[in-house]
Amino acid sequence: MDLLLDSLVSAFLLVISLDPEMFAIVGVSLKVSFGSTLIASLIGIPAGFAVSFNEFSGKRIVVTILNTLLALPTVVIGLMVYAFISRRGIFGIFDLLYTQKAIIIGQVILIVPVVTVFTLAAISRIDERYRKTAATLGANRRQTAWVVFREARFGIMAAVIAAYGRVISEVGISMMLGGNIKGFTRTMTTAMALEYDKGAFTLAVALGMILLGLSFGMNLLFHYLQGRTRV
Amino acid sequence: MILYRLSNIQKVYPGRTVLDISSLEIEAGKVYALLGPNGAGKTTLLNILAFLDAPSCGEMSFRSRKVRFTEAVLQQLRKKVVMVDQHPIMFTTSVYKNVEFGLKIRGVPKIDRERLVAESLDLVGMRRFISAPAHRLSGGETQRVALARALALSPEVFLCDEPTSGIDAENRQVVVDILRQINREKQISLIFTTHDRAQANSLTRRILSLEGGSLRAAAYENVFTGLIETRSDSTRCFRVRNGLRIKLTKSQAGPQGGRSRIVIDPAGLKLMPRTGNRQPADAISGRVVSAAFENDHVRVVVDAGVSLTAYLPQAEYRDKRILVGDAVDLLALPESIHFL
Missing domain, CATH: 2.40.50.100 (RNA polymerase II/Efflux pump adaptor protein, barrel-sandwich hybrid domain)
Incomplete structure (x- = not known):
């Protein structure tokens, strides 16, 4: 109990002292997480929308595959991407291994299914009458799609936030593809794992507090936007 | 003038025929009531007349022109007819933007849009709600805004699916009065479905009775x-x-x-x-x-x-x-x- 309390107090002091090393780690984490979430959103939102909005043969199989991909372990993604980007891999010439780009690639693979499936679910929940109303008021297919998209915007936003939460807290991909290089690819989670191994809890707990604070902040922002946008 | 002419129109779902109309003519500028119990095919017929759905077989003409049931053709025809659902849904935005939606799609200039939205809301007595969140209106208010949203487009045909179901007596009378006014003053053809024989009679003598997907000579009563x-x-x-x-x-x-x-x-x-x-x-x-x-x-x-x-x-x-x-x-x- 003393260890936890001491760690919490020390961590709190570290946070308010604006420790440069700690903030460098937070900066790397935010950069790769925002990067991967942005790219995954650009792929996953249109993909989820397309699967949900259109009827085609094999739709159920596609949805089943996407749901299966939700459970993809980070170490499996790490291994797969490693095989492609390591020196002996087919993309070895790009020298991506142990860079922030490598982490982003792995994280994009991790969360594209999350954004796609959650977008798909958000669109599917939209009342069928929206489509019918838009159509009878003269909207073409593209305009009707926009109406549906607009009505599902909070569900889609939730999908993006869930994906962001997944990448900012993952450790496997960051460790395997980033290599935990100080000041370059060291993220909050890899730093926490390292500090734990060293038996130095203060920085680990401080980073844990920041991680929780960021998640809380993101959710607050989401609820604020939801409240403001809903007239 | 004949507005719609239907010939051997059927709508078939696996294992059942929900609509089977051998012949039907609907005149322009008149009010028609589609009367029948649940499952009689009223909404299915209304969806076909609104060009929102295509029949499984049969022929239909609109203003003497044969309707080809392709998405491109139906989309063009939909700009001439508007359907108001039994339980209309409002887009999650203001009343103004809801009523403006169809006008914007038709490329109506902003200044005209503002005028038409205000006029339509005046007609249904909902002008004071112009800035209100549309999805938070009561059932009767929603129905009236839905009518305004459709009316703003000055359609040739106005189709209403059970326009007074689920709303209180006061709003019911308001809606019936609006429908009567639309037809009388704007000469818009009106086709509506109802269970209520008295309501049908109060608006028109042209009553089409549907039973089991087919038109019946007998009125839907007893x-x-x-x-x-x-x-x-x-x-x-x-x-x-x-x-x-x-x-x-x-x-x-x-x-x-x-x-x-x-x-x-x-x-x-x-x-x-x-x-x-x-x-x-x-x-x-x-x-x-x-x-x-x-x-x-x-x-x-x-x-x-x-x-x-x-x-x-x-x-x-x-x-x-x-x-x-x-x-x-x-x-x-x-x-x-x-x-x-």
């Missing part, structure tokens, strides 16, 4: 599902679910037993005031719950365990001195009973 029973004296009677029995004559066509569906022509239902405790043989007893004057006739609704409607000349009604609340006996003339 339609019952029940069992045909044969008595010991080999006479038959039709037993309605709540125990009410309607006598059938020997010469009456139709099945000899089992489950069936009948319709009794309201004009063939004879109404007699109850005198003392004596009830004529095979008469149905009940109590008058409403009486409405329709031209030179009176439509009397009797609660006999089930709702029965009799349609009798005004003079006969006056002679019999029947008032709402009175106990009466009803006798169904054999020729007025038809099997469906």
Whole structure:
């Protein structure tokens, strides 16, 4: 109990002292997480929308595959991407291994299914009458799609936030593809794992507090936007 | 001028035909009521007339031009007709933006859009809600804004699916008045579905009765599902679910037993005031719950365990001195009973 309390107090002091090393780690984490979430959103939102909005043969199989991909372990993604980007891999010439780009690639693979499936679910929940109303008021297919998209915007936003939460807290991909290089690819989670191994809890707990604070902040922002946008 | 002409239109889903109309013509500028029970095919027909759905087979023409059921053609035609749903849904934005939606799609300039939105909301008495969040309106208010949203587009045809279902009496009357006004002042053809015979009658004399997906000559009234029973004296009677029995004559066509569906022509239902405790043989007893004057006739609704409607000349009604609340006996003339 003393260890936890001491760690919490020390961590709190570290946070308010604006420790440069700690903030460098937070900066790397935010950069790769925002990067991967942005790219995954650009792929996953249109993909989820397309699967949900259109009827085609094999739709159920596609949805089943996407749901299966939700459970993809980070170490499996790490291994797969490693095989492609390591020196002996087919993309070895790009020298991506142990860079922030490598982490982003792995994280994009991790969360594209999350954004796609959650977008798909958000669109599917939209009342069928929206489509019918838009159509009878003269909207073409593209305009009707926009109406549906607009009505599902909070569900889609939730999908993006869930994906962001997944990448900012993952450790496997960051460790395997980033290599935990100080000041370059060291993220909050890899730093926490390292500090734990060293038996130095203060920085680990401080980073844990920041991680929780960021998640809380993101959710607050989401609820604020939801409240403001809903007239 | 003929607005719609339908020929052998069918809508078939796996294992069942929900709409089967051999022939139907709808005139421009008139009001039509589609009357029928749930599952009669009213909404399916309305969706086809609104170009929101294509029939499985058959031909349809709109303003003498044959309709090709391709998405591109239907989308163009949809700009001439507007349908208001039974339970309209509002986009999650303001009332103004909801009403403006169709106008924006049609490329109407902003200044005209503002004027048309205001005029339409005025017409339905909802101008004061122009900035309100549309999805938070009550049922009646939503219905009125939905009418305004459709009216702003000045459609050639206005289709309403059960326009007064699920709203209170005050709003119901407002909606009926708006519909009447739309047709009278703007000459917009109006086609609406309803369960309510009285409402249909209050708006039009052009009533199309649908039953089991097909148009019926008989008005949608006094339609019952029940069992045909044969008595010991080999006479038959039709037993309605709540125990009410309607006598059938020997010469009456139709099945000899089992489950069936009948319709009794309201004009063939004879109404007699109850005198003392004596009830004529095979008469149905009940109590008058409403009486409405329709031209030179009176439509009397009797609660006999089930709702029965009799349609009798005004003079006969006056002679019999029947008032709402009175106990009466009803006798169904054999020729007025038809099997469906």
